[in-house]
Amino acid sequence: MVRRATHASESAPRWRHLLRLMALYLEDFAPGQKHVSGTLRVESDAIKAFAAQFDPQPFHLDEDAARGSFFGSLAASGWHTAALTMRLLVESGFRPAGGIIGSRAEELKWPRPVRPGDELRVEAEVLEVRASGSRPGHGFIKCRTTTLNQNGEPVQVLVMNLLVQSRPA
């Protein structure tokens, strides 16, 4: 179950297609399984573009304004970090049957900001697997995803319950 995805930019369409065929059902998951994504570099322009659209606060938009703020220098919106984490996960070949469908997060924290030039990767670990009481043919896996920068420092920790299909009878 432990699979290492290639760097996003190296993933050939054919490899992606194969991974898509290898969807994992609820019965394929077990606590302790780990999964590692490729990497993704975050540029200053991307930080500002995301902020302009979704989190237009000075410290996410402008270097000078950021210097006088809590962050001290330009920092990505936490929601940008969350969105990039999702992209890394989707592109990594982590492929529960039915898709990666989050139902409820129990924790989401940003221990340190993402800075221009940071290179992010995601480590995912399965914490729990359980059947759904109300939704026949489905269950939930609880996963912790830790998003790390190039120094191995966590920039986001997310504990999310994902809806997953059971293997068809």
Add this chain to the structure above:
Amino acid sequence: MVRRATHASESAPRWRHLLRLMALYLEDFAPGQKHVSGTLRVESDAIKAFAAQFDPQPFHLDEDAARGSFFGSLAASGWHTAALTMRLLVESGFRPAGGIIGSRAEELKWPRPVRPGDELRVEAEVLEVRASGSRPGHGFIKCRTTTLNQNGEPVQVLVMNLLVQSRPA
């Protein structure tokens, strides 16, 4: 403390400027305070554009693919809903001193998907106010933001701890 923001598109720059001057310090917050955002309509193109960049799964990208999925028709990524919630909050005039800086969410759920044409608004409520033990001059407010569609149905519930400056002595 209960302030109602005007519709985003109706907010004059001058009104925004005044709100920016009215930053709220830790001492200005109390449990039970509520705040309501303006509204924002989510179009199909925006759902697909966000998904292409951050959550490239078929049910967020393509109407036909979505029909055969868990969602039944095109649905926004939950992270898109989260990002739009942040934008509504930032634009609403909810203005803690130092900015809206999330440190840790205790809950994040998406009770139903956002669909093309949905019109979203955010209701925020202060749940707790506490000083910081480790960070002099700062404290935390715990807020619940509920993002609602045009039918008053919740599409996201987020309980977030925000870092807020104390009033200067």
